[in-house]
Amino acid sequence: MKDKIAENILLLIAFSAILSLLLITFFIFQQGIPLIFKTGLHNFFSISWSPTKGGFGILSMIIGSLMVTAGALVVGIPFGLACAVFLAEFSSPTIQKTLKPIIELLAGIPSVVYGFIGIVILVPFIRETFGGPGFSVLAASIILGIMILPTIVSISYDSLLAVPNTYREGSYALGATKWQTVRMLLLHAARSGIVAGIILGMGRAIGETMAVIMIAGNALKIPGSLLDSVRTLTSTIALELGYAAGDHRAALFACGSILFIIIIILNIVAIRVTGRK
Amino acid sequence: MIKVAIQNLNLFYDTVQALKNISLDIQNNEIFGVIGPANSGKSSLLRAINRLYEIDYARMTGRILLDGEDIFNLPVNDLRRRVGLIFATPVVLPGSVYKNISYGPKLHNTFKKNELDERVSTALHAANLWDEVKDRLWDSASTLSGGQQQRLCIARTLAMDPEVIMMDEPCSGLDPVSTTKIEATMLELKKQYTFILVTNNTKQAARIADRTAFFLSGELIEVDISKTIFTSPRDQRTDDYIRGRFG
Numbered sequence: 001m002k003d004k005i006a007e008n009i010l011l012l013i014a015f016s017a018i019l020s021l022l023l024i025t026f027f028i029f030q031q032g033i034p035l036i037f038k039t040g041l042h043n044f045f046s047i048s049w050s051p052t053k054g055g056f057g058i059l060s061m062i063i064g065s066l067m068v069t070a071g072a073l074v075v076g077i078p079f080g081l082a083c084a085v086f087l088a089e090f091s092s093p094t095i096q097k098t099l100k101p102i103i104e105l106l107a108g109i110p111s112v113v114y115g116f117i118g119i120v121i122l123v124p125f126i127r128e129t130f131g132g133p134g135f136s137v138l139a140a141s142i143i144l145g146i147m148i149l150p151t152i153v154s155i156s157y158d159s160l161l162a163v164p165n166t167y168r169e170g171s172y173a174l175g176a177t178k179w180q181t182v183r184m185l186l187l188h189a190a191r192s193g194i195v196a197g198i199i200l201g202m203g204r205a206i207g208e209t210m211a212v213i214m215i216a217g218n219a220l221k222i223p224g225s226l227l228d229s230v231r232t233l234t235s236t237i238a239l240e241l242g243y244a245a246g247d248h249r250a251a252l253f254a255c256g257s258i259l260f261i262i263i264i265i266l267n268i269v270a271i272r273v274t275g276r277k
Numbered sequence: 278m279i280k281v282a283i284q285n286l287n288l289f290y291d292t293v294q295a296l297k298n299i300s301l302d303i304q305n306n307e308i309f310g311v312i313g314p315a316n317s318g319k320s321s322l323l324r325a326i327n328r329l330y331e332i333d334y335a336r337m338t339g340r341i342l343l344d345g346e347d348i349f350n351l352p353v354n355d356l357r358r359r360v361g362l363i364f365a366t367p368v369v370l371p372g373s374v375y376k377n378i379s380y381g382p383k384l385h386n387t388f389k390k391n392e393l394d395e396r397v398s399t400a401l402h403a404a405n406l407w408d409e410v411k412d413r414l415w416d417s418a419s420t421l422s423g424g425q426q427q428r429l430c431i432a433r434t435l436a437m438d439p440e441v442i443m444m445d446e447p448c449s450g451l452d453p454v455s456t457t458k459i460e461a462t463m464l465e466l467k468k469q470y471t472f473i474l475v476t477n478n479t480k481q482a483a484r485i486a487d488r489t490a491f492f493l494s495g496e497l498i499e500v501d502i503s504k505t506i507f508t509s510p511r512d513q514r515t516d517d518y519i520r521g522r523f524g
Contacts, residue, residue, distance in 0.1 A: 170368030170430075173329055174381040174437060175357035184380065189371045 028260055032253030044254070049220055051240070051248035058233065058255055060222045064137075065206055065232040065259075067223060068216065071141025072148055072205040077198060079145070080152030081187075084194075087153070088160035089182055100157065107150035115214030118143045123215055132227030135217030140230065143211050148201035155200065159193020160186055192273050199270040203263050209234040233259050278305040279345075280441060280471045281326060281360075286339035288321050288330060295321040295335070297495045303441075308463060308472040310486025310503060312479050314518065318495040319475040323443045326473070327360045328353050343441070358385055361434030365446040367426035374421070375414040377429060381437040396436050404432035405462045424455025431462065442466070443473040448481065460485050479519055483507045491515045 036044050039056045046057030083103065087096050118139055127134030163186050171181040187194070209232075217229025218239065233255045241252050281303040288296040296318045303309045311319045324330040325337055328348060341348045348356050358381070370377050378397045382388060388396070397414070401407040406428040410421070418429055427447055434442055444463075448456040463472055464485060476482050482489045483503055490500035491512070499512050510516045517523055 166364070166366065166368045167370060169329065169332070170364065170370060171380075172332060173327065173357060173362040173364075174384060174433065175354040176384045177354060180384050184383070185370060 025260070028253055028256045031250055032255070032257040035247060035250035035254050036257075038247075039251075047222065049236075051244065051251055054247065056247070056251040056254070058236075058251075058258070060220060061231055061233045061236050061255065062258070063222050064216075064230040065234070067137050067230060068140040068144055068212060068232060069202055069205045071137055071226070072144035073198065073202060075142055075145025076148040076152055076201055076205075080149050080197070080201070081156060081194065083149070083153045084156035084160060085182055085187075088157050089178065089186065100154070103153050104150050106146070111147065111208060111211040112214070114143050114147055115211035118211060118215035126227070130227055132225075133217055133229055135215055135229050136227045137216070137223050137230045138226040140212050140216040140232075141226075143215055144205045144208055147208060147211065148204050151201040151204055152194075152197045155197030156190065156194045159190040159197070162193065163189045196270040196274040199266050199273065203266045203270075206232075206266075207234060207259065207263060209238050213238060279303070280305045280343070281473075282340075282342040282345070283322075283326075284340040284342070286322075286325060286341065287337065288318070288325050289336045290321075290333065295495050296325065299339075299497050301490065301497065301500060303471060303473060304488075305471055306467055306469075307487040308467050308474055308485055310482035310489035311473065311475045311492060312477075312482050312489060312518070313492035313498075314523070315477075316494070317492040319492050320445050321495075322492070323362060323445055323473065323475060326441075326443060327357050327362050329357070329362065354385070358437050359439055360441045360443060361437060361439040363427070363430050363434060363442065363444045363447050365449050367423065367430050367450075369418045369421070369426050369429060372418065373415045374410050374418045374429065377418045378433050378436050381433055385437065400432040400436035403435050403462075403466060404428045405458060405465075406432055422455075424451050424458065427451060427455070427459060428462065431459070435466075439470065441471045441473065443475075445475045446477055447474070449477060456481070479507070491518065493518070 035056065044056055045059050045062075047059045048055040048057040049060065087099055091099070122139050122142060123134035123136075125134075126132070126136060126139055130138070167185060167189060168181060171185050176184070212232050213235040216232065216235065218231045218235055219229035220231050221228075223230045237252045237255050240248070244252055279302045281301075283299055283301040283303075286296055286299040287294065299318075299322065311322065313319050321330065321335075324333070324335075326341055326348070330337060331353075343351070343356065343359065351359075370380060375397055378400055379388075379393050382393065382396050398407065401410060406425060409425060410429075413420075418426065421429060431442075431447075448459055451459070460481065463474070466472075474482065474486055486503045488500060489503045489506045491498045491506065491510070491514075493514060499506070499510060499515055501510075506515065507519060510519065
C-alpha cells in the first residue's frame with residue numbers, strides 16, 4: 001500500500017517535469033508561430049528587422065547565430081579533440097584524473113564571466129591586433145569555442161575510452177605507432193561519440209546568450225568579415241524582450257521557436273549518431 | 278637455421294614473475310608448439326618476442342635475437358611487422374574486410390591502389406579465405422563467422438609480409454571444422470614462415486607442431502620433437518600434463 005502511494009507520487013512528479021517541458025514548448029510556439037504566418041515566410045526570413053515599424057525579418061540574426069556557432073566549432077573541435085586524445089591515449093591515469101575534472105570545471109564557469117573576460121582581454125586584443133571594433137564574430141567564436149570545450153572533450157574522451165583495448169593491442173601487434181593507432185583506428189572507432197559531442201557542443205554554442213551579447217557587438221546586419229560586429233537570435237531576444245510589446249514581442253517568440261527547432265534537430269541528430277554503433 | 282633465439286629471458290609484471298630464465302631456439306620454417314596450463318607464461322613469451330609486453334608496463338631481462346639481431350636494436354614497429362601475433366579472440370578492426378587487411382601494409386608503406394588490391398588478394402588466398410569473402414570485401418568484417426574472422430586475422434598478418442607468425446591459442450573459440458582449416462593453412466604456410474603456436478589443446482600441438490615446449494609456472498620444463506614429447510617425455514610433470522592429470 002505504502003509502495004503504491006510512493007510510486008504514484010513519484011509518477012506525478014516525473015510527469016510534472018515532462019509537463020513543464022510541454023507547456024514551455026506549447027507557449028513558445030503559440031506565441032511565436034502565428035506571427036510568422038502573419039508576416040509571411042518570405043518577409044520573416046528577410047533581412048529587414050525594424051520591429052517598431054512592422055519589419056520582422058530575422059535573416060541577419062540567423063546568419064549571425066550560424067556564423068558564431070561555426071566559428072566556435074572551428075576553435076572548439078581541434079582543441080577539444082586534441083585534448084580528448086591526449087587524455088585518453090597519451091597521458092598517465094594520474095594526469096587523467098587531475099585534468100578531466102579541471103576541464104569539466106570550465107562548464108561550471110558562469111557565462112557572464114566568460115563575457116567579462118572577453119570584454120576585458122579578448123576584445124581589446126582583437127581591436128589592437130586586427131583592427132575593427134573588437135566586438136566581433138571572431139571574439140564571440142573564440143569565447144564560445146572555449147565554452148564548448150568541456151562538452152566536446154568529455155564526450156569524446158568517454159567514447160575513446162569505450163573503444164575495446166583489443167583494438168589497440170591488435171593495432172600495436174601489427175606494428176602501428178601510437179599516433180597511427182589513434183589516427184587510423186581509434187578516431188574512426190569512436191567517431192559516433194565524437195560527432196555526438198560536437199553536435200551537443202554546437203547546441204550549446206547556438207543557445208549561448210550572455211557571453212555573446214557582451215562581446216559580439218550586436219550590430220544588426222549581416223557581418224562582412226570576422227572582425228565585424230554580429231547579432232544572434234539569442235541576443236536579440238535578450239536585448240529586446242524588456243521593451244517589446246504586441247507583434248514585436250511575438251516576433252521575439254518566433255525567434256525563440258526557430259532556435260528551439262534548431263536545437264531539437266541537433267539533439268535528434270546527436271541521439272541518432274550515438275545510437276548507431 | 279635459428280630464427281628466434283631466446284636467452285635467459287625473465288619477465289616481470291609488477292612483482293609477479295611471469296617467465297623464469299627461459300632459453301630457447303626456434304628454427305626457421307618450423308611450427309614451434311608451446312603448451313602448458315593457464316598462467317604458465319605461454320602468452321607472456323609471445324608478448325616478449327614482439328615487445329608487446331611494453332604496453333602492459335612489464336619489465337624484461339635477458340636477450341631475444343631475431344636472425345641474430347637483438348630485438349632491442351630494431352625499431353619496434355619493424356619488429357612487430359616481421360613478427361606477427363594472432364590473438365585467441367579474433368581482433369577484427371571496425372570497417373570492411375578490405376580495410377582490415379590493408380590496415381597493416383598501410384602502416385608501414387604507401388601503396389598504389391592496385392598494389393594494395395594485390396596484397397589483399399594474395400593474403401586472403403594464402404589464408405584460405407578468398408573464396409569465402411571475395412564478394413564481401415567491402416562488407417563489415419564483423420559480419421564474418423568466428424572461424425572466418427580468425428583467418429582474416431591471419432591474412433591481415435600475412436599482408437604485412439612477416440617472417441615469424443605467433444599464434445596465441447588461435448583455435449580456442451572455434452569449432453572443429455574451422456580449426457582444421459586453420460591447421461591446414463598453417464601447414465601450407467610453414468614453407469615460407471616460422472610459426473610459434475601457443476595452444477591449450479595438446480592434441481593440436483601433437484598434430485601440427487614440429488617441436489613442442491612445455492611450460493609450467495613460468496618455467497620451461499622441457500622442449501623436444503613433438504613426437505618425443507607426446508610419447509616419451511623425460512619429465513614426469515610433462516607426462517602428467519599431457520595425460521591430463523593436472524592443468
